[in-house]
Amino acid sequence: MRLGSLTRRLGLAVVAIFVVAACGSSGGGGGTASCSESKAKTTTSAAACGGMDALVAAAKAEGKLNVIALPRDWANYGKELDTFAAKYGIAITSDNPDGSSQDEVNAVNQLGTTSRAPDVLDIGMAVALANTTLFAPYKVTTWADILDTQKESTGVWFQDYGGFMSIGYDSSKVPTITSIDDLFKPEFKGKVALNGDPTKANAALNGVMMANLAEGGSLDDVSKGVDFFHRLKVAGNFSKTQATTATVKNGTTPVVFDWDYLSAAHGKDVPAWKVFVPNNAVLGGYYAQAVNKNAPHPAAARLWEEFLYSDEGQNIWLQGLARPVRQAAMTKSGTVDASAAAALPPVNGTPQFMSDSQATAAKNYLVANWLKAIS
Amino acid sequence: MAVARRGVHRTRWLKLQTFRYVVFALAAVYFLVPLGAMLEFSTRANDGSRTLEYWKSIFDYKEMVGFPIDNPTGIIASLQLAVITSLVMLALLVPTMVWVRLKLPRLSRIVEFISLLPLTIPAIVLVVGLYPMYIWLGTNVSDSILTLALSYIVLVLPYAYRALDAGLGAIDVKTLSEAARSLGASWFAVMWRVIVPNISNAILNATLLSVALVLGEYTVANNLLYNNLQVELVHLGRTNAGVSIAVAVASLLFAFFLLVILAFVGSRPRREFKEEPATMLASQSLTGI
Amino acid sequence: MTTAGSPAVTTNVGRPLLGGRRFSLDWVGALPFFAYVGLFLALPTAIIAIGAFFDANNSLTLDNFVHLGRNYVVQATITTTVVSAVTALLGAFLGALLAYAIATGNPNGVLRRTLVSASGVLAQFGGVTLAFAFIASIGPAGFVYLFFQSHGFDYYSKSLWLFDTPGLIVVYLYFQIPLMVLVFLPALDGIKPQWREATESLGGSTWHYWRHVAGPLLFPAFLGGVLLLFANAFSAYATANALINQGAPVLAQQISNGLSSEVGAVEPGFAKAIAVEMVVIVTVITILYSLLQRRTARWL
Numbered sequence: 001m002r003l004g005s006l007t008r009r010l011g012l013a014v015v016a017i018f019v020v021a022a023c024g025s026s027g028g029g030g031g032t033a034s035c036s037e038s039k040a041k042t043t044t045s046a047a048a049c050g051g052m053d054a055l056v057a058a059a060k061a062e063g064k065l066n067v068i069a070l071p072r073d074w075a076n077y078g079k080e081l082d083t084f085a086a087k088y089g090i091a092i093t094s095d096n097p098d099g100s101s102q103d104e105v106n107a108v109n110q111l112g113t114t115s116r117a118p119d120v121l122d123i124g125m126a127v128a129l130a131n132t133t134l135f136a137p138y139k140v141t142t143w144a145d146i147l148d149t150q151k152e153s154t155g156v157w158f159q160d161y162g163g164f165m166s167i168g169y170d171s172s173k174v175p176t177i178t179s180i181d182d183l184f185k186p187e188f189k190g191k192v193a194l195n196g197d198p199t200k201a202n203a204a205l206n207g208v209m210m211a212n213l214a215e216g217g218s219l220d221d222v223s224k225g226v227d228f229f230h231r232l233k234v235a236g237n238f239s240k241t242q243a244t245t246a247t248v249k250n251g252t253t254p255v256v257f258d259w260d261y262l263s264a265a266h267g268k269d270v271p272a273w274k275v276f277v278p279n280n281a282v283l284g285g286y287y288a289q290a291v292n293k294n295a296p297h298p299a300a301a302r303l304w305e306e307f308l309y310s311d312e313g314q315n316i317w318l319q320g321l322a323r324p325v326r327q328a329a330m331t332k333s334g335t336v337d338a339s340a341a342a343a344l345p346p347v348n349g350t351p352q353f354m355s356d357s358q359a360t361a362a363k364n365y366l367v368a369n370w371l372k373a374i375s
Numbered sequence: 376m377a378v379a380r381r382g383v384h385r386t387r388w389l390k391l392q393t394f395r396y397v398v399f400a401l402a403a404v405y406f407l408v409p410l411g412a413m414l415e416f417s418t419r420a421n422d423g424s425r426t427l428e429y430w431k432s433i434f435d436y437k438e439m440v441g442f443p444i445d446n447p448t449g450i451i452a453s454l455q456l457a458v459i460t461s462l463v464m465l466a467l468l469v470p471t472m473v474w475v476r477l478k479l480p481r482l483s484r485i486v487e488f489i490s491l492l493p494l495t496i497p498a499i500v501l502v503v504g505l506y507p508m509y510i511w512l513g514t515n516v517s518d519s520i521l522t523l524a525l526s527y528i529v530l531v532l533p534y535a536y537r538a539l540d541a542g543l544g545a546i547d548v549k550t551l552s553e554a555a556r557s558l559g560a561s562w563f564a565v566m567w568r569v570i571v572p573n574i575s576n577a578i579l580n581a582t583l584l585s586v587a588l589v590l591g592e593y594t595v596a597n598n599l600l601y602n603n604l605q606v607e608l609v610h611l612g613r614t615n616a617g618v619s620i621a622v623a624v625a626s627l628l629f630a631f632f633l634l635v636i637l638a639f640v641g642s643r644p645r646r647e648f649k650e651e652p653a654t655m656l657a658s659q660s661l662t663g664i
Numbered sequence: 665m666t667t668a669g670s671p672a673v674t675t676n677v678g679r680p681l682l683g684g685r686r687f688s689l690d691w692v693g694a695l696p697f698f699a700y701v702g703l704f705l706a707l708p709t710a711i712i713a714i715g716a717f718f719d720a721n722n723s724l725t726l727d728n729f730v731h732l733g734r735n736y737v738v739q740a741t742i743t744t745t746v747v748s749a750v751t752a753l754l755g756a757f758l759g760a761l762l763a764y765a766i767a768t769g770n771p772n773g774v775l776r777r778t779l780v781s782a783s784g785v786l787a788q789f790g791g792v793t794l795a796f797a798f799i800a801s802i803g804p805a806g807f808v809y810l811f812f813q814s815h816g817f818d819y820y821s822k823s824l825w826l827f828d829t830p831g832l833i834v835v836y837l838y839f840q841i842p843l844m845v846l847v848f849l850p851a852l853d854g855i856k857p858q859w860r861e862a863t864e865s866l867g868g869s870t871w872h873y874w875r876h877v878a879g880p881l882l883f884p885a886f887l888g889g890v891l892l893l894f895a896n897a898f899s900a901y902a903t904a905n906a907l908i909n910q911g912a913p914v915l916a917q918q919i920s921n922g923l924s925s926e927v928g929a930v931e932p933g934f935a936k937a938i939a940v941e942m943v944v945i946v947t948v949i950t951i952l953y954s955l956l957q958r959r960t961a962r963w964l
Contacts, residue, residue: 124927249416500712500919
């Protein structure tokens with residue numbers, strides 16, 4: 001029996017060691033494995049801040065998140081915001097819904113270290129590249145799934161979702177479009193609009209570039225695109241007014257050049273809405289995420305990024321008909337929402353993307369020639 | 376301008392009435408047709424039939440109302456801002472304008488120009504100049520949405536000044552105040568009991584303009600990242616086309632009913648023919664010398 | 665002998681009891697106004713004006729003002745000034761007529777109060793929804809246009825003028841006229857019916873009444889209304905941007921491009937220089953206005 005009691009004591013000791021070890025490694029309670037406010041401000045990944053649970057706890061402690069320029073109907077952001085708020089119990093303040101990417105950066109600059117500054121930004125590439133000093137580097141857990149060309153190596157910005165420039169149209173008001181030159185037909189008189197002024201809005205600049213490619217031009221020279229719109233204006237088919245959901249529904253601007261995922265939103269108002277991407281002009285564009293260096297809620301900001309790049313967040317964008325940046329990886333691993341992926345507008349042809357210098361060249365050309373072309 | 380049918384030539388009265396009704400008819404067409412178009416669009420379903428679903432969905436949007444009261448957004452914030460802005464604007468402008476008319480007439484052009492200045496700078500760029508002030512306020516005083524009132528008072532100046540100036544120009548401020556002072560009234564009594572009742576309609580118009588401006592203000596609030604009524608309506612309007620217009624019409628109707636209540640509560644019945652008591656006393660005291 | 669018991673208090677505060685001129689403290693009365701305006705208007709304006717002298721690298725430069733000579737800015741200046749002047753004069757005239765129609769009615773009536781409230785609301789109505797209100801009615805898909813078109817009259821046959829300067833004028837009047845009504849009505853209220861009777865008893869006609877009695881009394885308020893309407897239209901942004909979204913025809917849109925362009929055309933210093941230009945233009949107009957007030961006060 002002495003051997004038995006020794007065994008029992010040894011056994012107890014072994015169990016005790018295991019229990020102590022288990023207690024020590026189950027994060028949080030131990031003290032060193034937590035994400036404090038000061039750590040969250042500069043942490044470059046969830047792991048570096050004590051793991052996802054620590055990040056979640058820190059974010060919940062902050063309780064708030066400031067976002068900017070995220071309209072609810074843009075790439076299904078409404079669902080992203082609602083799901084995040086419900087999942088983590090964090091109150092989201094959504095400001096300036098119609099703001100441009102530059103407005104977001106302006107707000108970050110102007111509001112500095114105050115508590116109402118935006119925590120995270122969703123911006124176009126031109127603005128992201130021009131303002132990297134404002135962002136804090138952060139790598140989400142699924143960092144490896146993002147292609148190197150679609151992220152900045154230290155995590156200062158990383159692309160989130162994108163789409164292709166398209167011509168959306170109300171097929172009950174205008175004939176089916178099979179080529180961009182169809183827009184010169186008399187049925188399109190006064191009906192074709194861009195989503196904004198190309199010297200100001202990213203979507204409009206890409207719209208002109210897409211027309212440029214469709215007319216045989218190249219990414220380096222946007223002159224054919226400007227000429228296209230000039231001819232459209234001369235034919236009386238180009239409309240200078242702002243294309244809103246209301247002007248589309250009411251039939252004033254039944255044809256709009258816009259990103260395919262934004263264009264698809266018109267389907268809510270116009271049952272016969274169709275989205276056309278020319279075969280020879282598949283111009284893609286991605287937006288990028290960035291975390292504000294002076295974010296008033298640093299842990300919540302990083303948790304938001306983690307959420308957006310999780311399978312759930314990426315699928316929500318996919319349901320909004322945007323192409324999330326991890327789509328290829330998720331398709332391979334089988335976590336993609338297959339029915340949403342199947343609903344994406346079909347694209348035949350090789351996608352092209354403007355580089356920063358090509359975009360700048362296009363902008364310069366437009367600033368010098370757009371007004372003349374459409375007056 | 377009191378219409379007294381006795382003592383006015385009958386044909387002139389007829390001509391006046393014809394003129395009035397022609398003007399009202401033309402104005403009705405010009406102003407009501409676009410509103411009617413918006414109303415029609417906001418009740419048009421995707422298949423062309425009439426529907427109230429867009430109007431109904433406005434009431435589902437809780438953020439528009441803007442609770443809690445200590446950190447308001449939406450309607451509650453805008454109403455509070457409207458009250459604060461109007462009261463402070465009146466308290467600031469009326470005494471100053473009267474004082475300038477009486478004592479500092481050479482400053483009147485300067486005051487007039489300053490009052491016009493907020494309207495020369497578009498709000499989108501004025502807000503750039505306001506940022507440093509708001510950052511200082513945010514860190515040292517308060518970053519409540521009610522600090523917007525400080526900017527709104529400035530935005531309202533041009534309109535309020537012009538309405539009050541027209542009202543003050545129509546009464547004889549100098550005689551009234553001299554008469555009241557000669558009867559021993561303090562400056563406060565002069566303002567409050569003599570001048571203000573005589574320009575009550577101008578004050579009402581200035582208040583109506585202020586309230587309408589605050590309720591309709593979007594740019595400054597939006598760029599300072601505050602969510603007042605109009606910003607919340609833009610959020611709501613992104614749902615679909617019908618809602619975006621329904622919400623705009625609802626906002627107009629809301630402001631209209633508010634102003635109608637103000638107009639009924641605020642305007643004083645104007646006496647026809649009778650001289651205001653102050654001028655009567657003034658003329659008495661002068662003839663009594 | 666005064667009727668009041670206390671000694672008459674004159675308004676000559678500065679007059680001393682003994683010899684010598686005492687320093688007048690009248691200016692103190694205007695202090696609250698100037699202090700408030702100094703802090704919340706002059707300071708932001710100064711910040712903007714100073715910002716116009718810096719470029720993107722925060723170095724001093726006059727380039728932003730030189731760039732005001734760019735042809736699209738000059739064009740925008742002309743368009744904005746013309747549209748503002750036309751809508752100011754037209755809006756003031758039509759608004760004065762409407763105000764007169766209201767003022768000659770029952771001063772306590774429901775009609776007056778309703779119209780005044782409606783004017784208050786419509787004077788501040790603008791932006792995307794005002795543009796849409798016109799697009800939905802007289803626009804190329806609007807029921808008014810479709811009605812006329814089906815009866816043979818196509819008013820867009822030459823050009824889509826709604827999305828050009830003429831359209832801007834028609835739409836701007838929608839808030840200019842009610843604004844004029846509200847700021848002009850108090851002046852009309854000050855016209856006493858006895859003056860009309862006095863003119864008549866002296867043998868004057870309607871023309872005499874307006875030319876020599878009511879007109880000169882109303883003219884300063886009318887001119888003030890014109891000035892206000894000019895400045896109102898001059899700085900309007902949202903309505904113009906919704907109606908004519910291409911080419912930034914109005915100066916405020918040029919400013920917006922300079923501040924919010926997300927394709928790399930952002931030039932905040934230049935935007936501020938345009939703002940300074942706008943202030944200068946309105947200052948010039950205001951000076952012309954006060955000269956005109958002084959002259960007409962003499963003739964009329």
